[in-house]
Amino acid sequence: MAVIIEVLGWGGKRRQYFKVDADQVSIGRGYDNDIVLSDPHISENHLRLNACGDGWVITDLDSLNGLQVIKNPSTDESIFTSGAEIKLGHTKLRLVAESHPLEDTKMLHRLERDTSKLNRLSVWLPLLVTVFATQLLSVYVSTLEEWEWKNAIPVIVSAQLAIFVGAIFWSLLGRLVRHEAHFLGQYSLILLASLLFTGCSWLLSTLSYNFSSALFGDMVQQLASMSILLLLLSANLTLATNLSSRARWSGCAAFVGVVVIIGSVGQMKSWGEFSPFPQYSSTLAAPALLVVEGQTSEEFLANIDPLFQLVDKAALEK
Amino acid sequence: MIKNREASAMVRMAFIFILSWSSSICAQNDIARDLFADYKSAVLQIRIIDLTSGSKSAIGSGFPVNESGLIATNYHVIQLAASEPQQYRIEYLTETNKTGKLRLVDVDVINDLALVEAVDFEGQFMQLATQEPEIGMPVYALGNPLDLGLTVVPGTYNGINRASYLPRVHFTGSLNPGMSGGPTMDRQGQVVGINVATAGNQVSFLVPVSRLQTLVSDYRARGMAIENMQLRIGEQLMAEQQEKFSSLFAHNWQAISLGEAQVLDELAPFVKCWGGSNSSDDKAQFLSADRSCRSEDNIYMTSTFATGILEYQFIWLEANQLNSWQFYNYYERLFGDFAPGNRAGEENVTRFQCDHGFTRQFGGRQNKNVFCLRAYKDYPKLYDILFLQGSVDDKENALISHFTLAGVSKENGLAFTRKFMEVSQWQ
Numbered sequence: 219m220a221v222i223i224e225v226l227g228w229g230g231k232r233r234q235y236f237k238v239d240a241d242q243v244s245i246g247r248g249y250d251n252d253i254v255l256s257d258p259h260i261s262e263n264h265l266r267l268n269a270c271g272d273g274w275v276i277t278d279l280d281s282l283n284g285l286q287v288i289k290n291p292s293t294d295e296s297i298f299t300s301g302a303e304i305k306l307g308h309t310k311l312r313l314v315a316e317s318h319p320l321e322d323t324k325m326l327h328r329l330e331r332d333t334s335k336l337n338r339l340s341v342w343l344p345l346l347v348t349v350f351a352t353q354l355l356s357v358y359v360s361t362l363e364e365w366e367w368k369n370a371i372p373v374i375v376s377a378q379l380a381i382f383v384g385a386i387f388w389s390l391l392g393r394l395v396r397h398e399a400h401f402l403g404q405y406s407l408i409l410l411a412s413l414l415f416t417g418c419s420w421l422l423s424t425l426s427y428n429f430s431s432a433l434f435g436d437m438v439q440q441l442a443s444m445s446i447l448l449l450l451l452s453a454n455l456t457l458a459t460n461l462s463s464r465a466r467w468s469g470c471a472a473f474v475g476v477v478v479i480i481g482s483v484g485q486m487k488s489w490g491e492f493s494p495f496p497q498y499s500s501t502l503a504a505p506a507l508l509v510v511e512g513q514t515s516e517e518f519l520a521n522i523d524p525l526f527q528l529v530d531k532a533a534l535e536k
Numbered sequence: 537m538i539k540n541r542e543a544s545a546m547v548r549m550a551f552i553f554i555l556s557w558s559s560s561i562c563a564q565n566d567i568a569r570d571l572f573a574d575y576k577s578a579v580l581q582i583r584i585i586d587l588t589s590g591s592k593s594a595i596g597s598g599f600p601v602n603e604s605g606l607i608a609t610n611y612h613v614i615q616l617a618a619s620e621p622q623q624y625r626i627e628y629l630t631e632t633n634k635t636g637k638l639r640l641v642d643v644d645v646i647n648d649l650a651l652v653e654a655v656d657f658e659g660q661f662m663q664l665a666t667q668e669p670e671i672g673m674p675v676y677a678l679g680n681p682l683d684l685g686l687t688v689v690p691g692t693y694n695g696i697n698r699a700s701y702l703p704r705v706h707f708t709g710s711l712n713p714g715m716s717g718g719p720t721m722d723r724q725g726q727v728v729g730i731n732v733a734t735a736g737n738q739v740s741f742l743v744p745v746s747r748l749q750t751l752v753s754d755y756r757a758r759g760m761a762i763e764n765m766q767l768r769i770g771e772q773l774m775a776e777q778q779e780k781f782s783s784l785f786a787h788n789w790q791a792i793s794l795g796e797a798q799v800l801d802e803l804a805p806f807v808k809c810w811g812g813s814n815s816s817d818d819k820a821q822f823l824s825a826d827r828s829c830r831s832e833d834n835i836y837m838t839s840t841f842a843t844g845i846l847e848y849q850f851i852w853l854e855a856n857q858l859n860s861w862q863f864y865n866y867y868e869r870l871f872g873d874f875a876p877g878n879r880a881g882e883e884n885v886t887r888f889q890c891d892h893g894f895t896r897q898f899g900g901r902q903n904k905n906v907f908c909l910r911a912y913k914d915y916p917k918l919y920d921i922l923f924l925q926g927s928v929d930d931k932e933n934a935l936i937s938h939f940t941l942a943g944v945s946k947e948n949g950l951a952f953t954r955k956f957m958e959v960s961q962w963q
Binding site for chain 2: 358359360361362363364430492493494495496497498499500501502503504505506508510511512513514515516517518519521522525526528529530532533
C-alpha cells in the first residue's frame with residue numbers, strides 16, 4: 219500500500235511531500251532511509267512504518283527525541299490511519315493514504331480572474347494616459363499665471379512617481395509570495411483607483427455645490443475615499459498573495475480602520491474647539507455645472523429663522 | 537489701558553520728549569504747570585486688583601465728579617472687575633499715595649464710561665464743562681501713563697470726530713496706556729472730555745463730557761447702583777444698534793459702480809471706503825477690483841471681544857486670459873476666505889452657523905449666498921452676522937458682495953441683508 223508523507227509548514231500547510239509505494243517505510247536523517255529529512259533533531263534512523271490493514275504501525279527506532287502524536291483519527295491507538303499527524307523533532311508530518319478524501323476544487327473568484335486581465339499593456343497604457351491627462355487638466359485649471367510646463371511637470375511627475383512606487387511595492391510582494399509580479403496589473407489597479415477617486419470627489423463636490431446638503435459633505439467624501447482604498451487594497455492583495463477572500467477582506471478592513479483611527483486621532487484635538495471663523499461651503503463651479511434654479515432673496519431670507527433658533531439654543535449652553 | 541500696544545506707546549513717548557524742547561509751546565507749558573499743581577490731587581490712579589495674587593492686573597486713571605466720591609473712569613479700565621467681580625476688586629491711589637476701595641455703580645459701554653464710588657472719600661473734585669470748547673483751543677490731558685506717575689499732556693481740541701458714529705473728540709496730543717479714564721481740561725480747569733484712545737502720532741480721542749453728564753445725572757435720578765451689570769450692558773448694546781440701524785434705514789442707500797456692477801456706496805459719513813485693483817500688475821491674467829467699507833466704531837467689551845462694527849466689501853472679477861474653469865477655481869479660493877472683522881472668543885459668542893442657498897435676481901442674475909450667524913452668550917438677542925454673496929452664472933465675470941454686522945438684532949440684521957441685496961446689483 220502506498221503511503222504519502224506530507225511535511226507540514228506554518229498553519230498546517232503542506233510544504234513538501236513524499237510518496238512511497240512499499241509496505242515498510244523508514245524515516246530518518248540518514249541517507250539510507252526511504253524518506254530523508256534534514257531537521258537536526260531527528261535521529262539518523264528515527265522510525266519505521268509498517269502497513270497494517272487500513273493504517274500503519276509506527277516503530278520508534280530508539281530515537282533521541284522520540285515521537286509525538288498530534289492527531290490520529292484511528293480508534294486503535296497502536297494503528298495510525300490516513301490523516302494522522304506526528305511530530306519528530308521540529309518537523310510535523312502527516313500520513314495520508316492515496317484514497318484520502320479531497321476538498322472540492324474551488325472556483326477562481328471573479329475578482330481574481332478580472333484583476334489578472336489587467337496585467338496587459340493594452341489596459342495599462344490607456345489608463346496611464348487617462349490619469350496623466352486628468353492630472354494635467356487639474357493642474358492647468360488651477361493655474362492662474364501664464365502657463366509654463368516647468369511649473370506643471372514637477373507636480374505631475376511626483377504624482378506618477380508615487381503610483382509607480384506603489385506598483386513596484388505590490389509586484390515585489392507578489393514576486394515573493396506568489397512568484398508572480400503582475401507589475402502592469404498592479405500599476406493599472408492603482409491608476410484605476412486614482413481615476414475613480416478623482417471622478418468621485420468631482421461628482422460629490424458638484425452635487426454638494428448644487429444642493430449644499432450634508433449628504434454630499436466631507437463625511438461622505440471621506441467615506442468614498444476609504445471605500446476606494448479598501449477596494450484597491452483588496453485587489454492588490456488578490457494579485458500579490460494567496461490569501462483566502464475572507465482573510466483578504468478582513469485584513470483590508472483592518473488596515474482602512476487603522477488609517478481612519480490615525481486620521482481621527484490627528485484631528486481629535488480640534489474636536490469641539492471654538493473657532494471665531496465661520497465654516498461655510500465655499501464651493502463654486504463653472505456655470506455649466508450649476509443645475510439648480512435660485513429662489514428669490516425673500517424666500518432665502520424666510521428660511522433663515524431656524525438658524526437664529528440654533529444659535530440662540532447654543533448661546534444658552536454655556 | 538488705552539487700546540494700543542505698549543511698545544508703540546513707548547516710541548511715541550520719546551517723540552514727545554524731543555518736541556517739548558521746542559519754544560513754541562512754552563506758553564502752554566505755564567498753564568499746564570498751573571493746572572497740574574491745582575488738580576493733581578483730583579486725578580486718581582484706578583487699579584484693578586486680582587484677589588488671588590493680591591497684585592494689580594490693570595491700571596487706568598479716574599477723577600471725582602462730586603463731593604461724595606463719585607468717580608468717573610473708562611469702562612475698559614474697570615472691565616475685568618465688572619465682568620468678574622468675584623475675582624477682581626477696584627481701588628484708587630491718590631497722588632499722595634492714599635488708597636481706598638471703589639464700588640462699581642454704573643457703566644456706559646457704548647461710550648466707554650464707568651462710574652465708581654468711594655466710601656468716605658475726601659478731596660477735591662472736578663467741574664464738568666457745560667459748553668463744548670471751540671476747535672483749536674488748547675486743552676490738557678491728565679493721567680498716569682504706564683504707571684510713571686501723574687502726567688500732564690498739552691494738546692489741541694479738534695471737535696467731535698465726524699468719521700465715527702460714536703461721538704469722540706479728536707484731541708491732538710499723546711495719550712498713552714494708563715491715561716485712560718483721566719480728565720482732559722480746558723484752561724479754566726473744567727473737564728471737556730475723558731481720555732479714551734489713541735491712533736498714534738498725536739491723534740487721540742476723548743469721550744465728550746456731555747456723555748459723562750448724562751451718565752451722572754441718570755445715576756443721581758436713580759439714586760442707587762446698578763445690580764445686574766450684564767443686563768445693563770445688554771440693554772445699552774441693544775438700544776445703540778437700534779438707533780444706528782434706524783438712522784441707516786431712514787435714508788436712501790446710494791450705489792456706485794464697480795466693474796459692470798452697482799455696489800453700495802458710503803452708507804453714512806462714519807463709513808469709510810477704500811479701494812484697490814491688480815490693474816498695475818503686468819503679469820496678472822485676470823482683473824480684480826475691490827471696494828471695502830468699514831466703520832471704525834469698535835465697542836470695547838473685553839480685551840478679546842469687540843462689537844459694534846459694520847463692514848462691507850465688494851470684489852469685481854474679470855477672467856481676461858483665464859478660461860472659465862481656471863477663473864472659477866480662483867474665484868472659489870477667494871470666496872472661501874472671508875472672516876468677521878470683530879474679535880470674539882468662546883466665552884463671548886457661539887460658533888458660527890451658516891446657511892447656503894442660490895438666489896436669482898429679477899434681472900436674471902443667479903447668486904450663491906452664505907448667511908452665517910453667531911449669538912452673544914451674555915447678551916440675548918444680539919448676533920454677529922456674516923453675509924457673503926457671489927454671482928455664479930457668468931463664465932467671465934463675477935461679483936462678490938460681503939458684509940459683517942457685529943452686535944445686531946435679528947430684525948435689523950435681516951432688514952440690512954434685504955436692503956443690501958437690493959442695492960448691490962449686477963444686471
